[in-house]
Amino acid sequence: MTEPVTTMPSPFRMDYTYVAGTGRTAFLRGLSERRLIARRCADCGQVYLPPPEFCSRCLTELEAPFELDGRGVISTFCVVNFPFPGQRIDPPYVVAHIQPHGAGTRPMHLVREVKPGQVHIGMEVEPVWVADDDLDTSLLSIRHFRPAPEGGADA
């Protein structure tokens, strides 16, 4: 009896173009200039960061873009504790939902410059940007967030 064939190689390679869209393009351009662009929905008052073109609750076009400084609070987080493919930094590291002051969305980002055990929900954080030469149309223009001095938040 011959051994059963249990695997066969069938490699695919697929390359794609991804289209950011107009709303996301403005946001990504802003990141390359160290600016965090938000927009408000005139109907429900919610502020989106990053802002799409329109509010996904109300379907109305968002108002003119304005800047936020990116300071906010950790609304929740996890600590990635183990290695797996695709990681850029060595574990453990903190991935958090950060609610920027003045925004209703909770973008995800890394929280560093603090021991994971000291991170807590409600912690005040601020963005740390990459060096000028590394700025790009990507959320990676923010290297990570770090604890910010308490009381320095926006009014």
Place this chain on the structure above:
Amino acid sequence: MRDVAVVAFAQSPCQAANRRDDMAGILLPVIREAVDAAGIGRDEIDFVASGSHDFYEGRTFSYIDSLDAVGAWPPISESHVESDAAWALAEAWSWLQLGEGDIALVYGIGRGSLPADLDQVMPAQLDPYFLAPLAPHRDAIAGLQAHAAIGAGLTSEQGMAEVVSRCLASALDNPHAQRSERVDVARLLDAPYVSSPLREHDVAPIGDAAAVVVLAADDAARRLAERPAWLRGVDHRMDTHYPGVRDLTESLSTRRAASRAAEFAGFLPSDVDVAELHTEYSHQEAILAAALGLNGAELNASGGPLAGRPVTATGLIRIGEAARRIFDGRADRALAHATNGQALQQNLVCLLEGEG
């Protein structure tokens, strides 16, 4: 059975590549146009169904982005098919038969321009063990089918060029067409082959677009449209997968779907005035016309897919175009066809009718 009709249809222009808008950005204006045409508010929509495919988008769960254009808040009753949105329309039609709601919105978003090379992608649609590893290029199996169709006397290279010439001329009246021109058959026949006997113009030009159809039942349909396009019969059928074990010159599944749709409708494909066929290749028109038993119907008066094929929206656009001809009184009875898979493996048939 409840009477269900298409009451509005809208689509974005078929573009070879839309590099400006994301999924929701393409879709939102089209939804607005269709919903406005029906004269309804978003909160009047009872059910939403859609079609798209991750392999065209190049990422997983891609359709989630499109929901941002639907406004799924408060939460909605919703479903999605990972294929042409014509199958989403079939699902919406059956949902409306439950009697739990009167209005459904169906959308298709198809972006064929995102893959850098469809030859990398399309083999994945075949048996992963015996066919995909051979990596036939995107038009290879259609070429086999075209050759078989010519061999069976269903068409000829001349006949295929005539189909293309007619469709591209019809598309001059279609503002959404991706390709349209008046071109004579002799010039078409001078072009080189891409997959013999197929020339470039025999292959529906792939691109990006969204399409939206609003369906309504009974009185709601009469209220929302002056002349609703009643979906008298809808059915779809599957053929075996392997191109080598089916007769590529016959579309059994189209025949079956048409026969079942006709049972619902009480009239036959041979009774329709216009037919919109999801011809991804020119030679498929002859195969489909034979399977459907069409008799004198005007074919692909919109230009059909040979004038623009936004992948998973193409079949839904056929239904919308057929309905449009009923809305404006150009037709009393119409047929729309959609397909999924290579060499017409899966087929859907709708029979539509206007009243009075």
Place this chain on the structure above:
Amino acid sequence: MSRRVAVTGIGQGTQAKRREVSIGAMVREAVTEAMADAELSFADIDAVVLSKTPDLFDGVMNPELYLADAMGAVGLPVTRVFTGGSVGGHAAIYGAHLVQAGLAERVLVVAYSKESEGNFTWALSRGLPFSAPLGAGAGGHFAPVIREYIQRSNAPEHIGWQVAVNHRLNATRNPYAHVHRPDITVEEVRDSRMLWDPIRYLESCPSSDGSCAIVVTAEEHAGQTPAWIHGTAWRTETGHFAGRDEVNPQAGRECAADAYRQAGIDSPAAQVDVAELYIPYSWYEPIWLENIGLAEEGSGWKLVDDGRTAFDGDLPVNPSGGVLSGNPTGATGLLRFAEAALQVRGLAGEHQVDGARRAIGHAMGGASQFHALWVVGSDKPGASR
């Protein structure tokens, strides 16, 4: 919705890394078993619905095409449903709709995943081209939500460990389950590796190959041991909007409420005997118990703490072992729906809950955006109890 509908056939394939079968053969295992259970041949089937998670996971585009023959679907209407992880539930409900609407007498609903044949990491890395590649990983999405739940409810940390133990012990009664750990203890879960704090290794689902199929029929063909469908619902909400609550999503609440209304249930915890819920990480047991109204908000964890959701409790959750014991993603939702039906048919074998007459099958997907739920029962809907 006047027509009564029942599940009359259920089949599933072993959940594991299935290197000895092709995709088609693995799907066929479940289909053959479901057809035999329903005592039907393919000629009796009017339509097929296929549930599958992203095609990129196992590298086959539009698998309904290749699987047409394996599913016995040649000549039939085939619909390929896809709504994220809830897809198996959506497929079951669509199958039921086709019968309710009078468009079919008997529908075969099929689901599978064979991720071991694809490149999962590659597929998931295609996720969101414009988000930062943070290296959060599969559980990195759920872990922050769990932390938020724990914060809100003040639940003690052993709840997650206990759920993991309950489900793994249940799985020892289910021959199809991927994970079998008869000796598992709370201490072992507690001491297992922390992956995405607060999620530990033994609190996480595996990645499995597997398949499931069910036959849904009209009342006239219901046979001797049907699971009657008393209520079905699905709800979707967008994932991105500002101000969204992902711990207790409104779509999940409304989905359950709609299904209960159809089933005539006004006190779910008292009127449901057993629940098969989509719990990929242990903390999702209290989260979903609250979300679908089986527990008061903030107190789902107390049901776990009091042993009420264990196999011998008054509301057993996932007697099959659930997602924590086997997770063929495309089939995971349908498995929950099918296991609920097995319970009320009295055919769940070793993991049969005594006296189960009404059960819930539940599935969810995306960032808790897609929800599907059905209520099945031993009694014919509308019949006097």
